[in-house]
Amino acid sequence: MYGVIGDPIEHSLSPTLQNAAFEALTMDSVFLAFQVKTGEVENALCGMRGLGICGLNVTMPHKNAVIPFLDKVDAPAKFLDSVNTIINNNGKLSGFSTDGIGALNALKKNGVNLKGKKVLLLGGGGAAKAIAYALAKEVDELTILNRSPEKIKALTETIARDFNKKVSNGLLEPSAIQENLQNADVLINATSVGMHPDDKHSLVESQLLRRDLTVMDIVYNPVKTKLAKDAEKAGAKVVSGVEMLIHQGAASFEIWTGRAAPIEVMRKAALNKLAGAKN
Ligand SMILES: NC(=O)c1ccc[n+]([C@@H]2O[C@H](COP(=O)([O-])OP(=O)(O)OC[C@H]3O[C@@H](n4cnc5c(N)ncnc54)[C@H](OP(=O)(O)O)[C@@H]3O)[C@@H](O)[C@H]2O)c1
Known part of the structure; x- marks a missing residue:
């Protein structure tokens, strides 16, 4: 049992x-x-x-x-x-x-190679922390933005120290998303924004999404979030929360x-x- x-x-x-x-x-x-x-x-x-x-x-x-x-x-x-x-x-x-390895395998098994990549991670809750820890070994650079930036300060410092990687953090606001997305290869939404019944919302303006971006939204209800739909329209590679x-x-x-x-x-x-x- x-x-x-x-x-x-x-x-x-x-x-x-x-x-x-x-x-x-x-x-x-x-x-x-x-x-x-x-x-x-x-x-x-x-x-x-x-x-x-x-x-x-x-x-x-x-x-x-x-x-x-x-x-x-x-x-x-x-x-x-x-x-x-x-x-x-x-x-x-x-x-x-297993949350972190779940996110890592979701990306890898869907053909996303993380080596040498720059990742923008939105969120600082339990899931975001697990993802940051799992991805830190693989990626080149990690930026974490959270609505409450004080919650991710210690996490960022520990990951930078333990994995010897370039990790930065900041306030999750439209200008920071725009700025950090320009250089990112992978965008991960690990906030609950977009989750039912809030499914009309996305933290990322649709015009910022590009063809050469991989977008993973870890929200799985709905299966296709607004962010995932916008990313698909922009021609980006989309990995769902499922x-x-x-x-x-x-x-x-x-x-x-x-x-x-x-x-x-x-x-x-x-x-x-x-x-x-x-x-
Ligand atoms: N696909 C999967 O396997 C999987 C696994 C785990 C979780 N999830 C999903 O991931 C989401 C987060 O889960 P969690 O366990 O990390 O929850 P959590 O610990 O409660 O964290 C929630 C996160 O969302 C942020 N947030 C909430 N409302 C926001 C808003 N209006 N604007 C900006 N940020 C906002 C919070 O920011 P603050 O820190 O400022 O509050 C925090 O970073 C949930 O939807 C959950 O269902 C999926």
């Missing part, structure tokens, strides 16, 4: 993704969603040990709260202070963060099972579920 813990949990796509993968590989496994209230996290992890639940995904608001109850935490999760995947090895619980969702789920699946995740099956299941979701 596998599952996801969070609160609220009913909109999680993890059961759809993981059960489709188990079924495709004819594995005798099931993935369930558990609503776990704040204050019940320790009990939930004791339950994981006691019941022999093999793996858990962790979503809001518990990504940080689970850490004290784990036996081991991997380097990205430690850096981010955030765990979204737990594996149970005979009662020893190890925590991982790709990151699938690849972070695939990374969790591989941690738990040691088997290659059936990406195509997971993509189909996620898109079907999102198409059927009532907005």
Whole structure:
């Protein structure tokens, strides 16, 4: 048995993704969603040990709260202070963060080579931090803009120091987007702007988008955000948030099972579920 813990949990796509993968590989496994209230996290992890639940995904608001109850935490999760995947090895619980690798693989598997590239990342929340950490190893230059720039100052300094890369940060405002986009090869929206029901909005003026740009919007509801539509019209290469969702789920699946995740099956299941979701 596998599952996801969070609160609220009913909109999680993890059961759809993981059960489709188990079924495709004819594995005798099931993935369930558990609503776990704040204050019940320790009990939930004791339950994981006691019941022999093999793996858990962790979503809001518990990504940080689970850490004290784990036996081991991997380097990205430690850096981010955030765990979204737990594996149970005979009662020893190890925590991982797969958001960053999910974003990295979404780009790479869609043909985007990040070596030597300049990336403009919008956002400074949990997802943006995970992406910044994962991309820092690969890219040449990273600029992070956030509405609250004080939230990304420490992140920027640590990445510049640890990875010896050119990393800058600033206030997310139209002039800064325009200026930084001129030299960027890849633009990533890791804010929640554009997410349902705010789906008429984009932080980036459509006339700034170009053919030689790769644009990834990590928002996956709607599947095609305003930014993605504008980028497509401009002839840019577009990588959708669904790709990151699938690849972070695939990374969790591989941690738990040691088997290659059936990406195509997971993509189909996620898109079907999102198409059927009532907005
Ligand atoms: N595709 C995937 O697999 C995947 C994975 C994780 C998350 N996501 C999506 O990514 C988005 C962010 O998730 P998160 O976990 O990072 O959330 P979070 O920690 O709450 O961060 C939200 C981010 O959006 C910014 N923001 C919100 N409203 C804004 C506005 N009106 N103008 C400018 N910036 C604004 C926030 O800026 P401040 O810091 O100034 O508040 C912050 O940077 C969500 O839509 C989530 O569904 C997708």
